[in-house]
Amino acid sequence: MSKKTLYLANPYGFNRLVAEGPLLEIQEKLEAMGFEVWEPFQRNNQHDRTDLAAFYYRVGQCDKNDVRDCDGVFAITDGCPPDEGVMIEVGLAIAWKRPVFFYRADTRHCSDTSVYPLNIMLFVGLADAEVWKRYWYTDVTDLDNPDKALSLFASGAPLPGFLQD
8 A cells, every 4th residue: 555645835945944944844744654745845845946937937826736636734824824835735726626634833822713723714614613622732742642633544534524525
């Protein structure tokens, strides 16, 4: 059986120190859980940069295709607001019915309600008002929590509350 692919939507690749620290830690943890991690800065930045407009267009197309072709998306949502590229990738994942697992180490509140930690539209791929908590992570040490959705996804078990139809 092949490993499930997990697209690692993140803004961390723009900063070398963050890419070599927290991003690498997250990626290694996901790989240790059995995922094949598709980190877009590693996968899709190897195009010719002679024509920057064409370069950025190709990167965007590759990222979009990876979201479409992956089994699931792990979205790092730090920032207020979170990175707009990550938010677009989450929207694509929801539209293509890919499960999205949210990670936010940022402790700032980033929502217009006190009920959800982020904009409610990010959770529309889930079946009810409470199940989002099983897809929400704030610490790397919690990623393999057996009661949460990411561990279930890694094991091939059905995902709680994930809308596939």
